[in-house]
Amino acid sequence: MTDTKIRVRFAPSPTGTLHVGGARTALFNWLFARKFNGAFILRIEDTDQTRYDKNAEIAMIKDLKWMGLQWDEGPDIGGEVGPYRQSKRLDIYKKYALELIKKGMAYYCFCTSERLDEMRIKQKAEKLAQGYDGLCRNLTPEETDKRLQAGERYVIRLKTPLEGSTCFSDYIRGEISYQNKELDDLILFKSNGFPSYHLANVVDDHLMGITHVMRGDEWIPSTPKHKVLYDSFGWEPPVFMHLPVILAAGGGKLSKRKGAVSVTEYKEMGILPNTLINFLSLLGWNPGDDTELMDRETLIQKFSLDRVNPKSCAFDEKKLEWMNGQYFSSSATETLLPDVKKTFQEASLPVESFDDAYLTLVIDVIKERAKNLSDFVERGSYFYADPDSYDKKAVKKHFKDGAKQLLEQVLSVINSTEDYTEESLEKAFQELANTLGYENAAKIIHPTRLAISGVSFGPGLYQLLVLLNKETVIRRLEKGIHYLESKV
C-alpha cells in the first residue's frame, strides 16, 4: 500500500454547507495523505448545473481552510492533472463515454423521463425490482443511427452484465458482492451534455491517479457499478473505503432540529478548529490506546486506516464542549484574542474603550473556565460594564442583613489599601475578617464579589479586584451600597 505514492481526494458537490460528515470524510483523507506523505486533492464536482451554488462552494472552501485541511492540488492552486473542477473537463468525459460506445460497452438510450417515470410507477405497483428496464439496450445500430440523425435527445448508458455477480473489496468492510441482475444500466452521460456523477468520478479518479477512495457509505450501492465501469475501461480500480454516517445525538439523521450540522455553525458557536479536528477524528477511528486529546501532528502520526470502524455514530455535543474546554485552557491567549474580541463586540460590550493588554488579562482568567465563546460573554461582561443588576439567587444568599455595613467596611479597606495587589488585599480582607470575628474571609468575599460583578461565580476575588482596578471596584462597591440602602 505504501510503495506507490498515496493520492486521495475530497470531492464535494457544492450544493450546500459543509456538513460535519463531509468534514470528517475530508479529515480522514487529509490525515491519510499527510501520514504517508501523499497528496490530498480537492476536486469540485459541479456536474449538476441546477443545484450548483457558487456561494456554497466559497463557504465550503473557507470552512476547509478554517479547519486547516490544506490541499496540495485543487481548483484554486492547480496541479499537474487539472483542471480540478468537473465543469471544466466536459470534453474529457465525452471522449471517454464515446470510447465505451465504440467498444460496445455502452449505448445510446432515447427513453424520455416520462417513460421512465411510468416505468417506475408500474414497477412499484407490481412490486417488481426497480431500475431501468433496458429498452434501448438492444436497439440495432441502424435504429440508433436513425434516431441520432433525427436529433432525438439521448443519454449514454453503461452496459452492465445481466448475469453473474460483481464484487469489490471495501477496506474496512471486506468483500461486498452484488448480483448483476440487481444492477441496472447506469447513466454515464446526461442529455444536457454533462456527465453523470458516476462517469466523471471514475474518469477523474483514474486520470488523477487516485489510489484510495474514501467517501460516505451512501456510495456503497453504486460502487459495484463503478467497478463495472473500471472494468469496461480496462482500468485498475482504487482501494475503496466507505465511511459511516454521523447521526444526531438522540439517534437518527443529523438535522438542524437536533443540533448544528455544518462546520460554520460550530465555528460560530466558538468551537476551536483543533477541537473539531480532534473530535471528528475520534468518530469512527481511535488510536488504539486511550489517548483522546491529540493535536494535528499526533493525529497524523497515529492515524491508521486499519483502525477505522464501519459503524455509524452519533455526534455528542456535550463531549465536543468538554473537549473544547480542554482546548481553551491550553490555548495561547493571543490565539484566542481575535475571536473573543469579536464575540464581545457582538454582545455590545465596549471592548474598544479598553486596550488589548486588558483583554488579554481577562481572557487569561476566563479561558480555563470556558467551554465555548458564549461562556466568555457570560463570564466576562462585567469586566467591561458595571453590573446593572445582581443575580437574584445570589442576592438572597449574600446580600443579607448587615451586608450594607459589611460593604462599607470593605470599601474603607479598599480605600486604605495603598499597595493595591492581590497579596495586600488578601491580607487586608483577612484582617477585616479577624476584626469582625469571622473564621475566614468567605463571608466578606461573597458579598463583595456580588457587588463588583453582579454574579456569584468567577475567578478568585483578589485577582478580580486587581484586574478591575481600584477605581472601578470603589465605584461598584458604592453602587452596591446604594442598592442595599434602597432595598431596605
Place this chain on the structure above:
RNA sequence: GGAGUGUUCGUCUAGUGGUUAGGACGCUGGCCUCUCACGCCGGUAACAGGGGUUCAACUCCCCUACACUCUACCA
C-alpha cells in the same frame, strides 16, 4: 417492495474464543476551595433477541428484530 451496510454502558469507543468486559463524555457521591471552572478519588451503566459451531462465545456461522443507506438524466 428489493438490495446493501451496521448493531458492546445514554453517547464515543477498547476488545479479534478463555477479561472482575477497559477508557472517555454525561450523570452522580466525595476531596480541594472564597464562588465557578479545573484537578483528584469513587459510583452509575453495555455485549439487540434466538439458534447453532466449540471444552469454552461479546468475539465464528445462520435466522429474526431494529437502525441507516441506495433503489434520479442528484451527488
